[in-house]
Amino acid sequence: MLLSQLLLGLVNGSFYAILSLGLAVIFGLLNVINFSHGAMFMLGAIVTWMGGQYFGINYWAMLILAPLTVGLVGIIIERLFLKHLYHLDHLYGLLLTFGLTLFIEGILRSIYGASGLSYSAPELLSGATDLGFMVLPNYRAWVVFSSLIVCFATWYVIEKTSLGAYLRAGTENPKLVQAFGVNFPLMTTLTYGFGVALAAFSGVLAAPIIQISPLMGSNLIIIVFAVVVIGGMGSIMGSILTGLGLGLIEGLTKVFYPQASNTVVFVIMVIVLLFRPAGLFGREK
Amino acid sequence: ADQPPLKIGFITDMSGLYADIDGQGGLEAMKMAVADFGGSVLGRKIEIISADHQNKAEIAASKAREWIDQDGVSVIFGGTNSGTALATSKVAAEKKRIYINNGAGTSALTNEQCTPYTIHYTYDTIALANGSANGMLDKGYKNWYFLTADYAFGYALEKDASNVVIAGGGKVLGNVKHPLNASDFSSYLLQAQSSKAQVLGLANAGGDTINSVKAANEFGITKTMKLAGLLVFISDVHAIGPKNAQGLLATTAWYWDQNDQSRKFAARFFEKMRRMPGMVQAGDYSSTMTYLNAVKAAGTDDSDKVMAQLRKTKINDMFTKNGYIRKDGTMVHDMYLYEVKAPADVKSPWDYYKLVSTLPGEKAFTIPPDSKCALLNK
């Protein structure tokens, strides 16, 4: 029983990990607190549904196409709005993305309603595997597997390549990085697009298992923020590990004190920040 | 002479979680009723003003107050969300104006917090719990386990249903509480499964219900347990999709495919909204019609007189047969337990339900001895 709950926790953890990774990338490299991350997650799921509904495109293709589409939306948002806010306090980015979230969610709600759309897992993954202690639906296993791959690939690029170094440096002093000859505006645009595409990717993963509705992201976003903070704002590895870890802890809470499973994240956050002011993996200034 | 228009205020969730249950569709249904009625009453043009309370009680209440004080509305219709409904009901009572609610679940509206001016029209949690629990017991499902949303509303649903289960000789094997708007239900469901109960009562609503049904299918729980939704709207079934929803049991006050009258109404509604009406929207239509008829019969829009008229009229329309409004404000009418069809049996979109049993209104709603409403027992 406990083991199966932990395994389920890991599934949720991989959603948290990939969502908080996107947030961490955007915050760490652009200094934008991307409140619309939840909305992008939702867009990922809705675009997946649309692909199937209107164009008959299957799940596997959408796994690529949805993040691309949403990434494009992100790029447009960055070009139109965020670009003009980098030199300001990050409150403004937060405010803007908050406004965008209201706007996007409102529009989609007026088109598709609030109660949601249905989507089924692809045939290939629809069965379940008996692990002895529990029956794990194949789809959930796929979620964990694909999330982990995407997470670690992203981590590698950002922490271990010169591309990542440009991005990190650009966060601190974009003008200087340009003065060195790096086309930083283009990089920030692409980074935002990428961060948002990560959210959309987890949206695609979520589409077959949770209710696709315009408001699906807004419940999640606060928790994901908490994950990023616990991990240490902007720390890539921190957000991945914390996401997974919190999934596990949440899984345990669901066994022992289920009502509190949404609140436990905040309890942990308070405790962590009291002892580690910059989060578990954050660098103290 | 130029008579002032008769104003009807309608406040509900137009943009949030519950907007599909009532919202824009509810407004449309009311407009249809006004049009069907002829557009005017007692020589006064009928006007509907509407607002979105965004699920905030203070917006609902202050809108209601403002409408009464400033716009002179004759009646207020209210939609989903219990908190907003209770707050509006208080305002209406204070200002002696009729308040008709069609979307809120809480039975407190006609029970401990009842007022002489509040009518609870479509359903309440007691009726839903009664409908589901009785229906399941009749079919021999005695052992229950509850998946309960962790807030007052979830508790109320669970408590009402388990009372019926126990009274009917069944057993409640346990429950698991989940936080509101949880996104993942798999681990609660595993706990439910290990209880070995026959029925899983879903004491939750909206997205929570949808997500729990989806996960129950994914984990194969539906193979060993019957899922009984205690508050399921047809829009929820639509969102789950028949593939996942099949076998789910749900109580409702009205289903579009229940008779010719309802089908006709539904077809007209579909024309306008591109989706089938749910019970709340049907209730909006019916209650508007009922109110207007009462105004016409009373010859005035004076609240007390109209209320008296409403209380003494039987309601017979596409929504219900022989319904009536009790002293505590409950509109007593039959409730139906439906089961979601297998995908193969679904002939057209929105064709989801097959009837399991009918529960007469007298048995469905709070019986007078149990009520804490002073109006009912004096």
Added chain:
Amino acid sequence: MQETILKTIGLGKTFKGFSAVTDVNLEVARGSIHTLIGPNGAGKTTCFNLLTKFLEPSSGQILFNGIDITREAPAEIARRGVIRSFQISAIFPNLTVLENVRIALQRNLGTELHFWKSGRSLERLNSRAMGFLEEVGLADFANEDAVSLAYGRKRALEIATTLAMEPELMLLDEPTQGMGHEDVERVTELIKRVAKGRTILMVEHNMKVVASIADTITVLQRGEVLAEGSYGEVSRNPLVMEAYMGSHRGEAL
């Protein structure tokens, strides 16, 4: 009254195994201008940070007026009269020049937590604040926002604010850095003037300044004391010449 105002015993600081300050024994005589010099990265700023507790020492003791202050919090140390300036100019940019100085004076009023008192109660500090501004030549700018001051004047303002704390011991980290020649001269004069009746411990790379005002010089290298003495003594020390002054004996090229 002791002759030695500040004394460190075996002061040390390591950063993750890197030893930035090692076994520094410093004795600052009351009423003197004591200068710390040393190559870049020698640990001068770190020393300052340790003395004011902006960093926690890894080892050693700090005695101020004979009292052990090694465990005290930064604000407490400031309250004892040890006030520092920063290597990167530290002012309150959006307050006026006068208000900047007043912030320092306010502490003696004892009303700093009185949130119910009118702001007017601070006006009686104005004349004293003006006094300090005159001392550093900023009287004409009293009502301008500090952010709009030229660089050299910002430093002067910082010194005025520090003076207003009536410090017994002033710590100045490269007070003339980034200034033009005129400003350097002005600030050097200023330091000389305000040093009367106070003790000053400063870090400075400009040898002209050091030569003209320092009573005692301590040379640090790699976190350790390399030499100590008057300018004349230190500048002739071959070790110091090699490590710091260079072939020109510190005379700017």
Added chain:
Amino acid sequence: MKLLKNLLLIILIGAAIVAPLYAYPIFLMKILCFALFAAAFNLLLGYTGLLSFGHAAFFGGAGYCVGYLMRDAGFGPAGGIICGVLFAATLGALVGGLAIRRQGIYFSMITLALAQMFYFICLQIPLSGGEDGFQGIPRGELFGLLNLQSDLNLYYLVLLIVLGGFFFINRVISSPFGQILKAIKENEPRAISLGYKVNLFKFLAFVLSASIAGLAGGTQAIVFGFETLSDVHWTMSGLVILMTLLGGVGTMLGPLVGATVIVLLEHKVGELGSYLTQLTGVAWFNSLGESVTIVTGFIFIICVMSFRRGLVGVFIKKN
């Protein structure tokens, strides 16, 4: 300049006194309460540089407290509100005590986390009435003299409270204490090196801000006669941030303007829509009423993109 300011103040107060003759008093009271709430928040953000993401706890917490005391414990409005403020102050001391040592976004997040826990408590304890809300708070009589059942009487009481609150905030900002707060906001290490225990100052500012937020919340509970979970939810904390930023951070009038705009949006977008439809004949505007969130979102985008200093900030700059 000073003269102009005083003139503006007199005009504003005059307008507030005659306003209920022209506008709906309950609506005005709501604006006033939110303006005070935003001003309390602004004391922290605008003048101390601390962004709290948990102010809803103080606002709603005081509301529940006042509600309980007045409905179930027989308190009058004055006693109720005073206790509500004390409650908010205590809660503020708890939250502030834990959060104040952390910097920047971490500070915001701790306040958010603690406020979420408070929300969880409110959701769980039966006393709050859960999602049905805490209903039926009586307005009572002020000192047994003034009957608050009358909207107008209540309005002037609320106006008095809010003006008092604003005056108090203004006083705090210009006080010796306020000077040090400004200094801390501008350059914290320097303030430390001048011997100020900055955490003590931040803490006190936090408690003051929480208390005034409590004053606003308690008053609001009496105005509406109920208290609901939405007042302690994090979205309420978000809303007050939006009000403040929209109006202009660090300005005295900003919170008032921001609160007015947001409350107007919540209540009047529908009417605006029908009006625009009548005006232009474009039926689409009619659907604005269901799109409050869309319109709100849109306005924020516009504000961030073009009125960054807040509406008041832009106005001040032009002059």
Added chain:
Amino acid sequence: MSTLALGVDNLQSWYGESHILHGVNFSVSDGEVVTLLGRNGAGRSTILKTILGLTSKRTGSILVYGKETIGMPTYQIAHLGIGYCPEERGIFASLSTEENLLLPPQIAKGGMSLDEIYEMFPNLYERRSSPGTRLSGGEQQMLAMARILRTGARLLLLDEITEGLAPVIVEKLGEVVSKLRVRGYTIVLVEQNFKFAAQLADRHYVVEGGLIVEVVERVELGAKADVLNGYLGV
């Protein structure tokens, strides 16, 4: 005549609303070292920033190796062969010393190798893995200078590089600049330290109030000492 590395004509520049440069003219031939002298706030740093397009608005003409750059985005200008060492140093806190050093992309062949650089600045080698901003003030200055030597830039814009450095290091930097000059680099130095500059430069421009008010060739130094003294208070 050798080719022109940098030609600035009637350059005007703004930060937001404030107009800082009011028509600056000067030119630097390939291989020359020139200095911009002046009081605090005269606008010397602004000239360098404007050349790289780092101010909010600029007009006039700037030729870099014959290419007009006034309309170019910053990152393209850099690729024409400019290396910039800003006065606030611009060390990145989130990168280690070595990452800082390796950060600026190679824009041409012929830059120094990492080993050469470490040899020139042994302090940096010792601290190579610690975060950039944990270096002492002077070490940061060395790092800022060192990192542009790697990129292959031929035109170096150096803003107050002797600031806050120990005399030995200043001496060393003087040697570095001389060496670079021998290697054929073109250098624009903004300096406060006149004695340092005097030794190195072919020509001195005196900046005041956003204009170039005086040009002093190396050979005229003696003759124009009084004039310089008037402007700079040396």
